[in-house]
Amino acid sequence: METAGDNYLASTRKLFAYYKSLGDAVIARLDDEQLHWQYNGASNSVAVVIKHVAGNSISRWTDFLTTDGEKQWRNRDNEFEGLYATKQELTDLWDKGWDCLFNAINPLTDNDLLRVLYIRNEAHTVTEAINRQLAHLPYHIGQMVFVAKLILGDNWESLTIPKGQSVNFNADKFAAEKKS
Numbered sequence: 001m002e003t004a005g006d007n008y009l010a011s012t013r014k015l016f017a018y019y020k021s022l023g024d025a026v027i028a029r030l031d032d033e034q035l036h037w038q039y040n041g042a043s044n045s046v047a048v049v050i051k052h053v054a055g056n057s058i059s060r061w062t063d064f065l066t067t068d069g070e071k072q073w074r075n076r077d078n079e080f081e082g083l084y085a086t087k088q089e090l091t092d093l094w095d096k097g098w099d100c101l102f103n104a105i106n107p108l109t110d111n112d113l114l115r116v117l118y119i120r121n122e123a124h125t126v127t128e129a130i131n132r133q134l135a136h137l138p139y140h141i142g143q144m145v146f147v148a149k150l151i152l153g154d155n156w157e158s159l160t161i162p163k164g165q166s167v168n169f170n171a172d173k174f175a176a177e178k179k180s
């Protein structure tokens with residue numbers, strides 16, 4: 001019998017996979033130069049966001065039950081500087097961060113959700129740490145989408161329901177059988 005905790009974990013895994021897929025789609029649509037484009041000096045390029053998301057995930061989820069989520073080896077400020085030379089390097093880093101997260105959360109069970117871990121020396125339950133990450137990553141993936149829309153302009157293809165297509169999308173959904 002599935003518990004509420006098992007349902008929560010399945011739901012979060014599904015949401016993380018969804019947000020990763022949005023980021024994957026952004027990365028796939030941009031070339032090397034576009035990945036490094038910045039609106040101005042105070043804004044972040046998609047490349048910088050990728051570096052930050054990966055750095056954060058690797059720090060948070062490496063040995064997350066036994067070591068602080070803000071690793072001493074992490075240089076957060078450096079995540080917002082410098083460039084990776086190629087799209088492949090950025091993609092590899094992106095995937096490394098997500099692999100770290102999924103390798104940490106996939107084995108979790110209902111019994112783990114109230115375990116206590118630390119992030120910057122502050123206690124969090126596993127549930128709180130997952131929720132924190134589930135708020136943080138979509139925030140930055142939304143930035144990636146927004147920057148890609150600025151870069152691609154009229155060549156942008158929607159990652160979700162295109163503008164003006166909600167009625168048709170909903171008609172198709174409601175015409176189909178209910179899904180579990």
